Amino acid sequence: MILLLPEEYRAIPFIRESLECLQIEHFWVKKLKPVKVKELVLPAFIRPRGTCNPKLIEILSNKLHQLQFIVDLPKKPIYVSRQKAGKRKISNEQDVIELMEKFGIEVLFLEDHSWAEQMRIVANSNVLIGLHGAGLSNMIVMPNESKILEI
Numbered sequence: 001m002i003l004l005l006p007e008e009y010r011a012i013p014f015i016r017e018s019l020e021c022l023q024i025e026h027f028w029v030k031k032l033k034p035v036k037v038k039e040l041v042l043p044a045f046i047r048p049r050g051t052c053n054p055k056l057i058e059i060l061s062n063k064l065h066q067l068q069f070i071v072d073l074p075k076k077p078i079y080v081s082r083q084k085a086g087k088r089k090i091s092n093e094q095d096v097i098e099l100m101e102k103f104g105i106e107v108l109f110l111e112d113h114s115w116a117e118q119m120r121i122v123a124n125s126n127v128l129i130g131l132h133g134a135g136l137s138n139m140i141v142m143p144n145e146s147k148i149l150e151i
Contacts, residue, residue: 001025004029014114017115021116057140064119075124075143075146076105077105077125078128079130082133084109084111088133090131110135125146126142128147128148129151130149132150132151136148
């Protein structure tokens with residue numbers, strides 16, 4: 001099976017990197033250019049927004065763990081900052097960062113790292129702290145005994 005993706009997604013680094021790491025066969029589709037396929041499978045709507053499909057999460061988690069992002073290092077807590085993000089910021093985030101640093105919690109700016117580096121960093125942490133949103137989705141690669149603090 002080949003995944004068809006809009007050509008403009010090619011410019012998004014985490015999409016390219018995750019497709020490559022997960023070895024997902026794909027084809028970039030140009031806007032308004034017809035694509036002829038022998039068989040087309042359209043995914044069904046699997047869950048309402050804000051919920052998840054536990055079976056799909058398990059499949060993805062198992063696939064990601066096969067990539068062996070987890071290395072034998074001491075686990076450390078990390079805080080995912082949105083300070084460099086364009087929107088949805090914590091108004092007093094500098095105070096939050098100072099508090100995290102005071103307690104020895106590493107401050108992470110996801111946009112400074114490739115997709116694989118993000119996976120490796122998060123997989124080797126034991127506590128993930130951050131603002132509600134997609135930045136915490138990397139928790140899927142964390143060990144089962146890990147803790148999440150969602151602000």
